[in-house]
Each structure stands twice: as structure tokens, then as C-alpha cells.
Amino acid sequence: MNSSPLATDPFTLLAAMVLILLLAGLFWAAMASSLKVVPKVSACVALANLLVAGSLAAHALRGVAPDLLTFWGSDAMSLAGLAALRAGMPALSQKPLAWRSGLAIWLCAVGTLATLPYAGDLHPHSGIVYSGLALLAGLAALDTWRQLRSRVKPGLSALLSGPLFIICALLAQRALASFLQGEAYAPDLLDADHSNLAFLWATLAMNLLINATLAFLVLMKLILQIQQLTRQDPLTRVLNRRALQEAIETEHQRMQRGKPYALVMIDMDHFKQLNDSLGHAAGDAALQRLVEVLGHSVRDVDCMGRMGGEEFCVLLPLTDLAGAALVAERMRWTLEQSQFNWQGQPWPLTASFGIAEALPSNANADAVLHRADQGMYRAKAQGRNLVQAREDEG
Numbered sequence: 053m054n055s056s057p058l059a060t061d062p063f064t065l066l067a068a069m070v071l072i073l074l075l076a077g078l079f080w081a082a083m084a085s086s087l088k089v090v091p092k093v094s095a096c097v098a099l100a101n102l103l104v105a106g107s108l109a110a111h112a113l114r115g116v117a118p119d120l121l122t123f124w125g126s127d128a129m130s131l132a133g134l135a136a137l138r139a140g141m142p143a144l145s146q147k148p149l150a151w152r153s154g155l156a157i158w159l160c161a162v163g164t165l166a167t168l169p170y171a172g173d174l175h176p177h178s179g180i181v182y183s184g185l186a187l188l189a190g191l192a193a194l195d196t197w198r199q200l201r202s203r204v205k206p207g208l209s210a211l212l213s214g215p216l217f218i219i220c221a222l223l224a225q226r227a228l229a230s231f232l233q234g235e236a237y238a239p240d241l242l243d244a245d246h247s248n249l250a251f252l253w254a255t256l257a258m259n260l261l262i263n264a265t266l267a268f269l270v271l272m273k274l275i276l277q278i279q280q281l282t283r284q285d286p287l288t289r290v291l292n293r294r295a296l297q298e299a300i301e302t303e304h305q306r307m308q309r310g311k312p313y314a315l316v317m318i319d320m321d322h323f324k325q326l327n328d329s330l331g332h333a334a335g336d337a338a339l340q341r342l343v344e345v346l347g348h349s350v351r352d353v354d355c356m357g358r359m360g361g362e363e364f365c366v367l368l369p370l371t372d373l374a375g376a377a378l379v380a381e382r383m384r385w386t387l388e389q390s391q392f393n394w395q396g397q398p399w400p401l402t403a404s405f406g407i408a409e410a411l412p413s414n415a416n417a418d419a420v421l422h423r424a425d426q427g428m429y430r431a432k433a434q435g436r437n438l439v440q441a442r443e444d445e446g
């Protein structure tokens with residue numbers, strides 16, 4: 053029976069893998085450099101693909117190119133490739149690169165290999181290399197799984213980190229075979245025995261899956277970033293009007309089930325004067341300073357949003373009118389005490405605050421917003437830098 057050349061020729065399989073890894077490496081390099089999509093992760097994955105491609109290409113050239121490159125060089129490159137992959141995974145959640153553990157494993161393995169001459173029996177070399185690779189793949193898999201566990205359903209986190217765990221198992225199996233099976237195991241991937249071919253096919257499939265999975269994760273992250281941007285005010289980075297109104301609407305529905313909430317409307321005082329005297333850039337900086345200062349007075353569950361111009365609103369879940377008055381007074385006082393300087397010139401920042409507690413009689417969230425607005429206008433009318441509720445409430 054004729055079998056296909058791919059099934060019997062490890063050299064062709066190696067060449068196919070090098071080509072796929074090179075293309076994947078270039079794709080990730082483009083993501084990192086020009087598109088700037090999660091650049092640290094993309095750069096590490098590009099490096100990992102390119103180094104492993106280099107390692108396999110050097111391995112395939114055994115007997116043709118210098119031994120130092122095709123043996124020690126090839127092993128050092130494959131270990132560096134997986135160390136880069138391991139280093140990049142934490143950056144998926146904006147954490148620093150985990151390069152120390154990868155570097156330590158690389159130094160131990162490559163240092164040990166440097167003391168063993170590449171001649172005669174290569175089983176110990178193979179055992180060291182595959183142990184290091186398995187360890188690095190295992191660390192990368194565990195890290196990916198841990199990060200995903202808190203964000204997606206458990207089944208999905210196992211599925212997405214699965215290819216890395218499978219690669220780790222394949223590499224560990226080869227490490228064990230190198231140490232235990234002795235003559236029955238051929239450490240050179242170019243030997244066309246069954247275990248080598250099975251390993252090469254499985255690695256080819258897993259390489260494709262790992263790259264596809266990482267591309268999916270990066271895409272997911274990108275979509276989340278875009279969603280976040282559409283909800284944010286670009287100047288102050290708090291929620292924009294639409295996003296805050298949605299949050300208030302959701303809270304209003306919860307109120308029908310017995311959960312009270314309150315709103316604090318905030319309007320900077322004499323902002324036009326600040327703009328006219330110090331310029332528009334100073335006005336922008338003052339708005340950013342207001343958000344920074346008031347941000348310290350609210351809880352994590354509270355939401356601040358910019359309603360437009362110099363007007364902001366804070367949603368306080370599970371809070372009544374007395375609670376809102378306390379929070380607003382703390383904000384007013386903190387802002388009054390804060391320092392704002394523009395190009396060395398100090399400028400006093402104050403704001404007027406209107407508060408309202410949502411009532412079951414309020415048909416919708418807009419009605420509560422309107423009452424908080426009326427409170428704020430009352431504070432303006434009474435001289436500014438004050439906290440007020442609507443006249444018939446406070």
C-alpha cells in the first residue's frame with residue numbers, strides 16, 4: 053500500500069512546520085509593531101514562533117550546516133522560543149512579563165547542554181531539552197488557564213488553554229521516553245520512526261491551535277477595549293452620558309425590587325471664567341482634576357459619568373437621601389480643599405451639588421436625574437459651592 057509522502061517523511065513535516073511557524077511569527081510581529089494590538093503578548097508570541105521555526109530549520113539541516121548550529125544552537129533556540137511564550141502570557145491581563153522563570157530554565161538547560169559533547173548517544177541531550185520545553189509549556193498553560201478562569205466559564209478556560217497543556221504533555225512524554233526507553237527511542241526528529249512522526253503531526257496541529265487560540269484571545273481583548281472606549285468620556289475617562297444613563301436605568305429597574313439608589317449631580321462653578329482667563333487647555337485640565345479628586349470620595353460600586361461640559365453625575369447604589377448628602381458634602385469639601393495650578397498659577401476649584409433619592413413614584417431614571425438637576429440649580433442659585441436637594445425634599 054502506498055502511503056503519502058507527508059506520512060513517511062519527517063523532513064517534509066519539519067519543513068511544513070517551519071513554514072507555518074514563520075508565517076505565524078510574521079503575523080504576530082505585524083500585530084506587535086504596526087497594529088499595536090496587545091503589543092507585549094504579540095511580540096512574545098512572534099519571537100516564540102520565529103525561534104522555534106529557526107530551531108526546527110537548524111535541526112533539519114543536520115549534516116549540512118555546522119554541528120554547533122544544528123545541535124546545540126537548535127536546542128537553545130527551541131528553549132528560548134518557549135521561554136518567550138511563557139514570558140508573554142501574563143501580559144494578556146496587563147501584568148508584567150514573566151521572563152525570570154523562563155530565563156532560569158533556559159540557562160539551566162542550555163548551560164547543562166554546553167557541558168555535554170554532542171557526540172554518540174544523544175538521549176541525555178534530548179531528555180534535558182524536552183524536560184525544559186515541557187516545563188516552559190506547562191508554566192505558560194497554567195498561567196493562561198489561571199487568567200482565563202476568572203474571566204470566562206470554566207469549560208471555556210480549559211478549552212482555550214488546552215492546546216498548551218497538550219503540547220506540555222507531548223513534550224513531557226518525549227522527555228520521559230528519552231530518559232527511560234534508551235535504544236528503543238530515536239531522539240533525532242529526522243529519524244522516520246512511528247513515535248517521531250506521531251510527535252511531529254501532533255506538534256504541527258497543536259502549533260496551529262495555539263496560534264489560533266492566542267489570536268482569538270487577543271481579538272476578545274480588542275473587542276472589550278473597543279466596547280470600553282465607546283462607553284468612556286475621552287477627556288476624563290469616566291463613563292459618557294449614554295453609558296451612565298444606561299447604568300442608572302438598570303439601577304432604576306432594581307429599585308422596583310426594593311434596592312434604593314441616589315444620584316449626585318455636580319456642576320463646576322464659574323467654569324466659563326476659568327476658561328476665559330486661563331484658556332481652554334486649563335479648563336480641560338481642571339475637569340480632569342475634578343474627576344481625580346472626586347474619584348477618591350466614592351466607593352468601587354458607585355459610577356461617575358460626564359453628562360456634558362462641566363457637568364457630572366454620580367450614581368450611588370443602595371443609598372438614600374441622607375447617604376447621598378454625606379457623600380456629596382465630602383466631595384464638595386474635598387474639591388474646595390484641593391489644589392489646582394495651571395502653569396504655576398493657582399485657581400480655586402469648587403462645584404455645586406444636587407442630590408436626589410430615587411422614589412417608587414418616579415416613572416423612570418430621567419425623572420430622578422431631573423430632580424437631582426433641580427437640586428443642583430438650587431445650589432447655584434443659593435450662591436454655589438453647596439449641596440442641595442430639590443426645594444420640597446431637602
Ligand SMILES: Nc1nc2c(ncn2[C@@H]2O[C@H](COP(=O)(O)OP(=O)(O)OP(=O)(O)O)[C@@H](O)[C@H]2O)c(=O)[nH]1
Binds near residue numbers: 323324333334
Ligand atoms: N475647557 C473646556 N470647556 C468646556 C468644555 N465643555 C464645555 N466647556 C465650557 O464650559 C463653560 C460653561 O459655562 P457656564 O455654563 O456659563 O457655566 P459656569 O461658568 O460654570 O457658570 P456656573 O455654572 O453658573 O457657575 C462654557 O464656557 C463652555 O465653553 C470642555 O470639554 N472643556
